[in-house]
């Protein structure tokens with residue numbers, strides 16, 4: 001969600017006439033620096049104030065430089081940021097990212113810091129210009145906020161209650177992305193399968209997936225994140241019956257202990273969770289399922305933790321985001337008495353990650369010899385120079401590093417290659433195909449990538465959209481219904 005908000009902030013600033021600092025000037029300091037903060041991870045504030053401290057000395061030498069801080073931490077800390085770092089020029093929250101250019105201009109004009117935090121969303125952020133990081137795949141928000149009250153989570157207090165976009169607006173944004181060359185979209189929401197609650201259609205998410213299946217040229221549809229409590233069979237059916245919905249599911253477990261789930265105020269239990277995975281695998285046999293897990297929630301006993309290990313063993317996740325519980329001031333769990341010692345949490349965390357790494361490797365081993373279709377990405381990975389491999393994502397979202405046979409055509413980001421998996425590791429797959437095993441499908445997304453490269457050098461290209469580069473205008477402004 002924050003990454004997508006950063007795309008909007010970039011689009012807004014480019015629309016206001018600013019330019020992104022080119023890579024070759026990376027050692028120079030920009031005229032405007034914007035921090036889009038996240039409060040979900042531990043130590044977000046330490047990192048922010050550390051970075052602001054570094055900029056203090058630079059700003060003393062360059063008083064016209066502007067520094068803005070937005071996002072969840074700004075929404076939470078508000079004027080504390082200006083008290084701790086009075087050299088910051090603008091503080092804005094999660095509900096008014098569209099105000100950034102105005103606040104920067106006002107601060108410059110008035111020669112004083114501007115603070116603006118709204119308590120609720122005024123305009124749905126998809127109406128803002130967006131500078132997409134990728135031309136071949138895009139994020140599309142279907143809702144913002146969350147109506148749940150998980151006791152460890154700061155999101156509802158910072159992002160507010162769930163607000164749903166109308167399906168027609170979402171589909172129009174997807175169509176606009178596809179028209180610009182994208183072949184993949186990821187539908188975004190704090191809790192995607194409660195989508196529709198605001199306009200009274202409990203089946204709205206499954207219907208939206210099916211409607212995505214009707215969009216010509218859209219080859220890959222993903223979504224994140226669902227919630228096990230509200231994950232219904234109609235969504236599984238829609239996934240199974242809509243060919244462009246990818247065989248992948250991110251289903252946050254958080255804990256395998258029913259007692260801990262109750263304390264977390266997560267209304268499903270481990271049996272229901274495992275039942276969902278069974279149904280998904282029955283209908284979509286090759287689905288790769290990933291998850292989030294928190295270790296060391298207050299009051300978690302060794303028995304509770306063992307229950308998590310048991311569910312992880314049974315779930316066969318292809319990968320997992322694992323976290324050590326740490327207090328988030330302002331959340332109910334932060335006030336619980338039975339917080340666990342760090343050493344206990346660390347030791348459990350290591351046991352969990354060792355188990356999950358083993359399972360991930362075993363699950364990846366099942367991919368050996370399979371032929372997969374990979375959408376090539378711009379990032380080739382840290383070892384690319386050494387291995388000369390490119391990288392991309394399989395349909396099930398697994399990361400694949402692959403080599404191009406010597407006489408074969410090299411794909412562009414956004415193109416699709418089909419190849420066999422020849423080696424596996426815990427976190428990625430490798431393919432070193434022979435020429436006859438390698439096939440390349442040049443795609444509209446690859447063409448769009450070519451155009452974006454040419455446009456970034458100022459070369460006009462046929463078929464380019466009227467909006468140059470990766471910045472698209474926002475969707476027509478529609479007020480959020482109150």
Ligand code: SF4
Nearest residue numbers: 146148150153155190
């Ligand atoms: S469902 Fe997700 S976003 Fe909502 S409160 Fe729970 S953890 Fe936070």
